[in-house]
Amino acid sequence: MPDREVILITGSRKGIGRHLAEHFINRGALVEGCSREPCELQHENYRHHLADVTDEAQVKSLLAAIQKQHGRLDVAINNAGIASMNHILLTPAATVDRIMDTNFRGTFLVSRESAKLMKQRRYGRIVNISSIALPMHLAGEAIYAASKSAVVTFTRILARELADFGITCNVVGPTPIETDLIHAVPREKIQRIVDSLAIRRLGRYEDVANVIDFFVQPSSDYVTGQVIYLGGA
């Protein structure tokens, strides 16, 4: 078993997940990433898995591979997520299924299987990702925000159920960052969101990593079931 921490990051191919993978590699951790498509990131301390977080069998195989390779899992970051902006009157039911599947069901599956591995050492940190679309009730993001609302409620209860195993569960809610998720959103809309934040600027990857660093450090063992939104949303 390695003496370095082992970190699982879903959706690590690009965006926030990719940045977090590099962040934790630079910190000396062993990082296990996954996405549905191949990832270009190559490093001796990084291993990529092709896995769809909505598929129970694939998630179980992913965690079985981590157990076999390392025998431990310290941190799981449920970053994989998809968004779709649309007026609800124009939202296809299939879009709702797709968003809930990835954002909620995927978070549930990875959390459940990660916790099984973490509990063996009675230590673990699960970090889930929400969005400021939830507290700001952004028009056009009803389904996306609802999926993140599910993630928040799930995490708060997860925190209670896993506390006895030494596992903490928390949520970070980023503001818009220059990622693929917001490329399709009009500039003016992004600017309006930024203008309504307490701190009026776009988010940075480092802002997200900073909160996650706090959640996952061993001394944060008395911090669980909490949600931190960035930018003062």
Add this chain to the structure above:
Amino acid sequence: MDRVEVVQVVSTCLRDVLSDEEGAAPEQVDESTQLIGLSSVLDSLGLVQLIVDVEQRLQSEHGISVTLADERAMSQKHSPFRTVSTLADYICVLLEDEYAHARP
């Protein structure tokens, strides 16, 4: 994997869980040991631990991936988690299904 081995896995996991908490001494474990109800040697969290531990031991030591707390288990009138014996029987049924599906 035969039923004797399955009972061994369940019993070993149960002893491990019991050794982590106060209650029944490990030597009291046999096929009739109650896992749920008033006479159970486990509390509800202990049962969760046992089920997860059995799943993991089957995976890591025997390469068998089963989900014990599936919809079928939750919908059975008589819970398969009543005793070591009923849990072993239930695992054997799952393994047979798995074997049947794996055959061409």
